[in-house]
Amino acid sequence: MNTIGHFINGEMVYDAERKQAVYNPATGQAEKEVALASVATVEEAIAKAEAAYPAWRNTPPIKRARVMFKFKELLEQNAEKICQLIGEEHGKISHDAAGELQRGIENVEYACGIPELLKGEHSKNVGPNIDSWSEFQPLGVVAGITPFNFPVMVPLWMFPMAIACGNCFVLKPSERDPSSTMFIAELLKQAGLPDGVMNVVNGDKVAVDTLLNDERIKAVSFVGSTPIAEYIYQTANANGKRCQALGGAKNHAIVMPDADMDNAVNQLLGAAFGSSGERCMALSVAVAVGDQAADALVAKMSEAMKGLKVGAYTDSSNDFGPVITGAHRDKVVGYISHAESQGANIVVDGRTPNVDGYPDGFFVGGTLIDQVTPEMTSYKEEIFGPVLQVVRVNTMQEAMDLIDAHEYGNGTCIFTRDGEAARYFSDHIQVGMVGINVPLPVPVAYHSFGGWKRSLFGDLHAYGPDAVRFYTKRKTITQRWPSAGIREGAQFSMPTMK
Structure with a gap:
């Protein structure tokens, strides 16, 4: 070896x-x-x-x-x-x-x-x-x-x-x-x-x-x-x-009622499940404002997730691969099960994926969980796996308060067509990296990367x-080269330019 x-x-x-x-x-x-x-x-x-x-x-x-x-x-x-x-x-x-x-x-x-x-x-x-x-x-x-x-x-x-x-x-x-x-x-x-x-x-x-x-x-x-x-x-x-x-991070995406829902779903697919969710900028929580937006998001997301492919790195048609270890796979699955036991709805269940040719791999399939609340363990802690949770709120301010109350403040984004809402969100949210219709607002190399809070x-x-x-x-x-023949006397007060 x-x-x-x-x-x-x-x-x-x-x-x-x-x-x-x-x-x-x-x-x-x-x-x-x-x-x-x-x-x-x-x-x-x-x-x-x-x-x-x-x-x-x-x-x-x-x-x-x-x-x-x-x-x-x-x-x-x-x-x-x-x-x-x-x-x-x-x-x-x-x-x-x-x-x-x-x-x-x-x-x-x-x-x-x-x-x-x-x-x-x-x-x-x-x-x-x-x-x-x-x-x-x-x-x-x-x-x-x-x-x-x-x-x-x-x-x-x-x-x-x-x-x-x-x-x-x-x-x-x-x-x-x-x-x-x-x-x-x-x-x-x-x-x-x-x-x-x-x-x-x-x-x-x-x-x-x-x-x-x-x-x-x-x-x-x-x-x-x-x-x-x-x-x-x-x-x-x-x-x-x-x-x-x-x-760590617990990154939220606010989905407003006026959002381009098809675009939001496509963006969230990559942001939540790319790299098996094992990145500190992964979007792991979608905060839907209003039941109508939440229902539309869950319906479209669950349909889109039918096409997700999990498998080995050698097949470039796969969307994401395994998690890093067997222990971490079990930990991610444990979070999903715990959310279910606390009353959340497992809409798409990735706990037992079937990956042909790789029976012993550390795979977790894409998972969508609805009806998640801030009291749940899966909401509070960083899962670091291919799991997207949906939290339902009534107003944008309620969504922002939810994000601000979390101990992490790494990244966040909002999906909306409303410029005023987007500007208010970016100005007031207590998070270090903010996206407007951009789910992974990772700064380019000539800006700097970092979150707030913990x-x-x-x-x-x-x-x-x-x-x-x-x-x-x-x-x-600070240097001085006095002119020839010019010598100043001793000064005992603080030098100034008065």
């Missing part, structure tokens, strides 16, 4: 003390194993990054950008291989994997503009013969801890910008699907990145805690569940590190302009 190791200082390293199986979710079989890093292995990666930092910090930004340009080219040339690795270990259908990779590449494209993004501010003559300017300097060695659901895209949210800003990076990807990340690290070396600037350690809580507690790590980026995000944020802060920790711990969002601020620290320099 193939063993996946670590990528440290430009080489593959194998720490074989502890290992964990890596499954193909479509077959349900362990096809690889991954080495789980020891404390010593993680510390070695940090040490190599620290050693590479001085030279990389002083590398001109334009040369760092050239590495990113070449890296982008290599990602595109190896797209088929990367998507295959995603499919084998995550289960994501090939077309969905290609979309994930493309969104990641767009973040690399943004990092290619680092010479412009790092330009500071300059003011001449802020005082007599005094000039002042600001620079954005790298932090040092920084770390990223990324989830299983986007093994390529989320790491590409982090390390391209961190590295382009002049930092060195230690990445701890998900141990459930590490191969695509390891392959991409090798491509980065091929692109000309010096050894030690980018390192990957596979592992579990041992690796995470080592990164959080090592004083050489100056900042930590994380994407995952809210309980872990909160732990990461609190621990990193207690150790004096900068931290951004993106957590969906984000930290002040700066991921990628985009916020990434430059997160991975650098501002230094403001």
Whole structure:
């Protein structure tokens, strides 16, 4: 069985003390194993990054950008291989994997503009013969801890910008699907990145805690569940590190009575069931305003769901694939059953899908649940599966109050033809990313991604302009070169321009 190791200082390293199986979710079989890093292995990666930092910090930004340009080219040339690795270990259908990779590449494209993004501010003559300017300097060695659901895209949210800003990076990807990340690290070396600037350690809580507690790590980026995000944020802060920790979500779509219902249904199909619902921007709750809108939505959605295809990543005609593990499949099915026991109506039941040729895969079919109420467990918690729940309310304000009352505030959207309603919604809703007739309002690479409330711990969002601020620290320099023969006497009051 193939063993996946670590990528440290430009080489593959194998720490074989502890290992964990890596499954193909479509077959349900362990096809690889991954080495789980020891404390010593993680510390070695940090040490190599620290050693590479001085030279990389002083590398001109334009040369760092050239590495990113070449890296982008290599990602595109190896797209088929990367998507295959995603499919084998995550289960994501090939077309969905290609979309994930493309969104990641767009973040690399943004990092290619680092010479412009790092330009500071300059003011001449802020005082007599005094000039002042600001620079954005790298932090040092920084770390990223990324989830299983986007093994390529989320790491590409982090390390391209961190590295382009002049930092060195230690990445701890998900141990459930590490191969695509390891392959991409090798491509980065091929692109000309010096050894030690980018390192990957596979592992579990041992690796995470080592990164959080090592004083050489100056900042930590994380994407995952809210309980872990909160732990990461609190621990990193207690150790004096900068931290951004993106957590869970419960994303709602308001469906207004005037909505284009056919369009809303088509949009919700992809937003709820794409990637098996295993994404933090998945739309898992449709809040229908009025019974007429709710009845129409449920009828059209249940009819449309008859055409959904769940299966293996190799068949591009499938709409979505399995969930990541057998345990997670059971958890998703448990949420569906619990909703039913609490009085919800299972309109389309995906608990026992029949996928020809894959009897042991971790599959859950598309599921539609009506008559869900805010008191139900399935409403309160993030299911992270191909499940769409319908909540019925009487007014738009009631729908907004429902969304605002939830602990998560990652993404939301409204389906309507009413511009006034849409503007009011986008202006007042307490959620970080908002769509108007757009069900997955994921910002493009030159904006920044992040939710509100317990969906984000930290002040700066991921990628985009916020990434430059997160991975650098501002230094403001004020200098004076007095004219020959002019000397000022001592001044004891606060200097001003009065």
